[in-house]
Amino acid sequence: MTKKKKHILFIVVLLFLVNIIATNTHYRWDVTNDQRYSISKPTKFLLENLKKEVAITVFLTGDLPFDFERLSKETAYFLEEINTNNHHIIFRFVNPQGKEESLIKQGLNPSRLTVQEDGKVSESVIFPYAIVSSGKKKALVDLLKSSYFENQDSQIENSIQNLEFAFADAIQKVTAIKKQKIAVLKGNGELEDIYQYDWLKTLGENYYMAPFTLDSIASNPEKTLKELQQFDLAIISKPTEAFTEKEKFAMDQFTINGGKSIWLLDMVHTPKDSLMQNGKVLAYQRDLNLTDYLFNYGVRIKKHLIRDLYAASIPLATGKVGNNTQFDEFLWDYYPLIKSNNKHVISKNIGEVKLEFANSIDTLNPNIKKTPLLESSNLTKTLTVPSYVDLASIAENADIKTYKEGSKIIGVLLEGNFKSAYRNRIKPFQNHFINQGTQNKMIVIADGDISTNQISKGQPLELGLDKWNNQFYSNKEFLMNAVNYLLNDDGLIQLRSKKVIINTINKPKAYQEKIKWQLINLIIPVAILAIFGFFNFYIRKRRF
Structure with a gap:
C-alpha cells in the first residue's frame, strides 16, 4: 500500500471514530456570563434520580410576537439541556391553532396581547403553557410569569429566569412520592377551607394534608399531643378565638419536638364585610392569648x-x-403591597405580595436567628386601635410627610434551638415534657389574609388573583416557598436565586433605524465577498 493510500485510509478511520464518539457523547460548554444554558445542582440531582418517562408538551409556538418568540426559544434551549442530561424526558412543541377549545377545557386560559411591532398595533392570542405528564399524573406549567411588572421586557426576563424552577417543580410533582404530613389546625375560628382552598390544594400535590382540631385536648390532652406530633408541619390560618393554656402547651411541645409551624395571625379585628356595607368600621384589638407564647420564640406582634x-x-x-x-x-x-427584599430564598425573585389590614412585628430574643421575609415600604405609618377605618379617607389627599415611620416587618423566619415557653412554669397537663429542642424553624406573619383566595360565583379562585382587576399577586408563590423551606425541601427553591440577564432591544430606536441596519446587513456581506473575489482574481491572474 502506497504512502498516499495509507494517509487516506488513516483520515477515513479517524473521521469514522470521531463520528462514533460525537454520536454517543454529548457535551456543551456554556460560555455565557449568567450560565443561562446550564442547569443547577438541585435540578441535576432531580434528573439523576429520575427513572420514569416524563413527557412535556409546550404550546408556546407558532406565529408569536418577538418577545414571546424569545421566551419560546429559551424554553426550547432549556428542554434540550435537560433532555441531554436524562433521556427519560421527551418534549415537543405543539401549535395551539385549531385546538383552542380543547386547551381551554384543560384550564389553559389564553393570553390576549396588544402587540406593537414596526409601528403597527395588532392583537395576538397565545397559550404560554406547557403540560408535564408522567403516567396518570399531570402538572401545568405557566411559562409567562403572572405578576405586576413595569413593562413586558421585565415580565419576559422574569419568566425566563423562572423556567428552570417551573419545569423542575412540575417534574417533581408528577414523579415524587409524598412523604411529609401537614396539619391544618382547626378549633380556634381559623379560616374556612373554601377561603384557602387553592393554597391547600396546591400543597396537597406534594404533601399529605389533614385537618387537625385541638378541641379534644380539653378531655384527652396526652392523646391529642401524641397525634399532633405525627405531623411535620402545622398551619394556623387567621384564628379568631383565644388559645387555651393546654392548646398553647401542645403547640409548644410540638415545636420543641421538631414540628414546624406557620402562624398567619391578625391581632386587630377589622371586619371587611361591614366596612364595604357601611363605609366605616371600628378596628379593635383581638386577644388570641398568644403574646407570651410568641414572645418566647422571639417575636411580638404589635396591635x-x-x-x-x-x-x-x-x-x-x-x-x-x-x-x-x-x-x-x-x-x-x-x-400594603410587599416587594421582594431578596434577603432570603423564600422571598427572592418573586412578585409583589398583597396583604390586608396587616400588623407589624417586633423581633426579640438574640439567641434566635430572625430573617425578615415581608417588609412594608419606607413610606409607612400606623393606626393605633381602637380606631375607625373609613373608606372616605380614600378621597383625601395623602400627606406624604405623615408616612414617616419607616419600613415595618410583617413576616419573619425564626431559626434556632428553641426553648420551651413552659420551662419555668406550671404545666397545663402532664406529659413527657421536653425543656429544649434541637434546631428548628418557624414562620410568623402578622396578616391572616395572606392565604385567602377570593370567591367568584361560589367557587374559589386561584390564590393571588384579584377578580376585580385581574391583577395577579405572588401570595401563593411566597407561601409555597415558605412550606418547602420549613420542610427542608429547599433544593428547588434555590433555583429562584438564579439570575438571567436578557439584553433587550430599544424598540423605538430599532424601528427608526430599521432601514439603516437592513442596508448594512445587506451591503457589508456583499462588499466583503466582492473584495475577497477581487483579490482572489488578482492573485490568480498574477500567478498564472
Whole structure:
C-alpha cells in the first residue's frame, strides 16, 4: 500500500471514530456570563434520580410576537439541556391553532396581547403553557410569569429566569412520592377551607394534608399531643378565638419536638364585610392569648394597623350604568403591597405580595436567628386601635410627610434551638415534657389574609388573583416557598436565586433605524465577498 493510500485510509478511520464518539457523547460548554444554558445542582440531582418517562408538551409556538418568540426559544434551549442530561424526558412543541377549545377545557386560559411591532398595533392570542405528564399524573406549567411588572421586557426576563424552577417543580410533582404530613389546625375560628382552598390544594400535590382540631385536648390532652406530633408541619390560618393554656402547651411541645409551624395571625379585628356595607368600621384589638407564647420564640406582634403608600387597590361602587353597578379602583393604604427584599430564598425573585389590614412585628430574643421575609415600604405609618377605618379617607389627599415611620416587618423566619415557653412554669397537663429542642424553624406573619383566595360565583379562585382587576399577586408563590423551606425541601427553591440577564432591544430606536441596519446587513456581506473575489482574481491572474 502506497504512502498516499495509507494517509487516506488513516483520515477515513479517524473521521469514522470521531463520528462514533460525537454520536454517543454529548457535551456543551456554556460560555455565557449568567450560565443561562446550564442547569443547577438541585435540578441535576432531580434528573439523576429520575427513572420514569416524563413527557412535556409546550404550546408556546407558532406565529408569536418577538418577545414571546424569545421566551419560546429559551424554553426550547432549556428542554434540550435537560433532555441531554436524562433521556427519560421527551418534549415537543405543539401549535395551539385549531385546538383552542380543547386547551381551554384543560384550564389553559389564553393570553390576549396588544402587540406593537414596526409601528403597527395588532392583537395576538397565545397559550404560554406547557403540560408535564408522567403516567396518570399531570402538572401545568405557566411559562409567562403572572405578576405586576413595569413593562413586558421585565415580565419576559422574569419568566425566563423562572423556567428552570417551573419545569423542575412540575417534574417533581408528577414523579415524587409524598412523604411529609401537614396539619391544618382547626378549633380556634381559623379560616374556612373554601377561603384557602387553592393554597391547600396546591400543597396537597406534594404533601399529605389533614385537618387537625385541638378541641379534644380539653378531655384527652396526652392523646391529642401524641397525634399532633405525627405531623411535620402545622398551619394556623387567621384564628379568631383565644388559645387555651393546654392548646398553647401542645403547640409548644410540638415545636420543641421538631414540628414546624406557620402562624398567619391578625391581632386587630377589622371586619371587611361591614366596612364595604357601611363605609366605616371600628378596628379593635383581638386577644388570641398568644403574646407570651410568641414572645418566647422571639417575636411580638404589635396591635395596630399598617398604612403604606405603596399599596394595592380596592374596588368601590361609583355609580350605575343602566341596571349595572359601576366599580372603580382606588389605592387603599391599608392593603400594603410587599416587594421582594431578596434577603432570603423564600422571598427572592418573586412578585409583589398583597396583604390586608396587616400588623407589624417586633423581633426579640438574640439567641434566635430572625430573617425578615415581608417588609412594608419606607413610606409607612400606623393606626393605633381602637380606631375607625373609613373608606372616605380614600378621597383625601395623602400627606406624604405623615408616612414617616419607616419600613415595618410583617413576616419573619425564626431559626434556632428553641426553648420551651413552659420551662419555668406550671404545666397545663402532664406529659413527657421536653425543656429544649434541637434546631428548628418557624414562620410568623402578622396578616391572616395572606392565604385567602377570593370567591367568584361560589367557587374559589386561584390564590393571588384579584377578580376585580385581574391583577395577579405572588401570595401563593411566597407561601409555597415558605412550606418547602420549613420542610427542608429547599433544593428547588434555590433555583429562584438564579439570575438571567436578557439584553433587550430599544424598540423605538430599532424601528427608526430599521432601514439603516437592513442596508448594512445587506451591503457589508456583499462588499466583503466582492473584495475577497477581487483579490482572489488578482492573485490568480498574477500567478498564472
